[in-house]
Amino acid sequence: EVQLLESGGELVQPGGSLRLSCAASGFTFDDYAMHWVRQAPGKGLEWVSGITSSGGHTYYADSVTGRFTVSRDNSKNTLYVQMNGLRAEDTALYYCAKRRADSSNDFDFWGQGTLVTVSS
Amino acid sequence: SYELTQPPSVSVSPGQTASITCSGYKLGNRYASWYQHKAGQSPILVIYQSTKRPSGIPERFSGSNSGNTATLTISGTQAEDEADYYCQAWDSTTLYVFGSGTKVTVL
Numbered sequence: 001e002v003q004l005l006e007s008g009g010e011l012v013q014p015g016g017s018l019r020l021s022c023a024a025s026g027f028t029f030d031d032y033a034m035h036w037v038r039q040a041p042g043k044g045l046e047w048v049s050g051i052t053s054s055g056g057h058t059y060y061a062d063s064v065t066g067r068f069t070v071s072r073d074n075s076k077n078t079l080y081v082q083m084n085g086l087r088a089e090d091t092a093l094y095y096c097a098k099r100r101a102d103s104s105n106d107f108d109f110w111g112q113g114t115l116v117t118v119s120s
Numbered sequence: 121s122y123e124l125t126q127p128p129s130v131s132v133s134p135g136q137t138a139s140i141t142c143s144g145y146k147l148g149n150r151y152a153s154w155y156q157h158k159a160g161q162s163p164i165l166v167i168y169q170s171t172k173r174p175s176g177i178p179e180r181f182s183g184s185n186s187g188n189t190a191t192l193t194i195s196g197t198q199a200e201d202e203a204d205y206y207c208q209a210w211d212s213t214t215l216y217v218f219g220s221g222t223k224v225t226v227l
Contacts, residue, residue, distance in 0.1 A: 035216070037163075037216075037218075044204075044206060044218060044219070044220050044221040045155070045157070045163065045206050045208075045218040045221070046218065047215065047216035047217070047218060050215075050216070059215055061215070062121075095162065095163070097163075100165070100168060100174075104168065104169075105151065105153075105209075105210035105216065106151075106153035106165060106168045106169075106208060107153075107155075107163075107165060108165050108168075108174060110162040110163050110164075111162060112161075112162055113162070
């Protein structure tokens with residue numbers, strides 16, 4: 001059974017930093033690209049960042065480029081995102097999501113999410 | 121940037137058919153995916169590559185995509201189908217794009 005378990009979300013002040021983690025199990029982690037998707041309170045889903053299976057390529061939404069860094073440790077089956085320069089508009093539930101297949105652009109499994117609140 | 125537009129809400133009676141549209145420039149030339157998202161739960165992929173259902177998704181969920189519009193159809197809608205639904209596509213500039221979401225209410 002595929003499981004994705006996010007952690008690391010908490011209350012942080014504007015301008016602060018946070019690192020989220022996503023522990024994966026139930027599939028061959030290093031075969032799949034992984035992504036972060038967020039949902040701000042009362043808003044829709046927003047793709048944030050992605051990383052290829054090897055970690056060799058990373059991708060970011062314009063809203064987080066230069067502030068967020070996605071990474072992965074395939075030996076630990078874990079996905080990360082380092083978030084710096086946090087803003088109020090980064091307040092959201094952050095999900096990690098597994099890309100369905102190597103040639104696909106959709107997500108077949110999602111975690112339960114971890115809540116990031118940016119406020120003074 | 122590429123955008124996908126959905127109606128904010130759709131209402132349907134139990135047992136009837138719900139159709140949720142997703143509009144984007146030449147969307148029919150791309151693959152569309154659909155996700156069901158219930159409050160407090162993880163999103164679930166219900167349609168991928170515009171028309172395909174993942175294993176475990178009921179047959180009442182179907183998809184189509186042509187021109188500028190992709191459509192998710194729920195036939196014989198059940199109370200458990202009440203949720204927010206998001207379309208999603210990939211664009212070479214914007215990368216992964218989600219629609220604004222449609223709240224489906226089963227009356």
